[in-house]
Amino acid sequence: MTGTRDPAATKARIFEAAAAEFAAYGIAGARIDRIAREAKANKQLIYAYFGNKSELFAQVLETRLVDLARDxxxxxxxxxxxxxxxxxxxxxxxxxxxxxxxxxxxxxxxxxxxxxxxxxxxxxxxxxxxxxxxxxxxxxxxxxxxxxxxxxxxxxxxxxxxxxxxxxxxxxxxxxxxxxxxxxxxxxxxxxxx
The missing domain is CATH 1.10.357.10 (Tetracycline Repressor, domain 2)
Incomplete structure (x- = not known):
């Protein structure tokens, strides 16, 4: 029996892995394959959910700024x-x-x-x-x-x-x-x- 897919959980794991990757390496130094490995997700899902690396960075930063504004x-x-x-x-x-x-x-x-x-x-x-x-x-x-x-x-x-x-x-x-x-x-x- 295979595990049930949970797109929201996968997207959240990718997001957190991307936030850590970008914080450590910046945009140019970040690697999608490391994000995928850390998130235990398929690399293609990252592109499907978030677009390219620059767009993923923009979404991560925007979310963190919204969190700050809220808190x-x-x-x-x-x-x-x-x-x-x-x-x-x-x-x-x-x-x-x-x-x-x-x-x-x-x-x-x-x-x-x-x-x-x-x-x-x-x-x-x-x-x-x-x-x-x-x-x-x-x-x-x-x-x-x-x-x-x-x-x-x-x-x-x-x-x-x-x-x-x-x-x-x-x-x-x-x-x-x-x-x-x-x-x-x-x-x-x-x-x-x-």
Missing amino acids: MPIDADDPDAWVDRLLEYHDTHPQLLRLLLWEGLEYGTGPLPREDERTSHYDRKAEAFADAQRRGAIDTTLPPRDLAFILLGVAAWYAAMPQMRKILVGDTDEARARLRESIGTAVRRIISKP
Whole structure:
């Protein structure tokens, strides 16, 4: 008796194997045969379910970004708490930053897959900061888009560059806690009214 086919489970295994492969090797270095082997799936199913390798990467990254947006909604009225939650998220979900770093290395400033949808998503983040500025909840010195970029960068750098964190501040629990506190102080200074 042969096993029952479960396309949803196979697709999920392929997706998780692809996420790990892309995080480890980037788009150019990822290999469909390794993804198939890890997912215990036929290589042709990968193409049938996801299209080519670039499309598979785009779907993996988009899903991880949607997960982040769902789990970490922006709080423009309390950006330091939001950044602290992002630091925690990136510590527990390191794959996302690796995927974003690979995307930056491989696409640079050229056209990105699904760029319009992502731009729309970040437009909403910038508008949340603009609204908080209009209401007087945060300082208006920095343009909202710049503020969003800076805060996202602060949150990402902490987890994306563990080697720099180790060299500059140490790699103990105490050092990481102190750095997170310093990041919170810096964010509060950025958003505080003069």
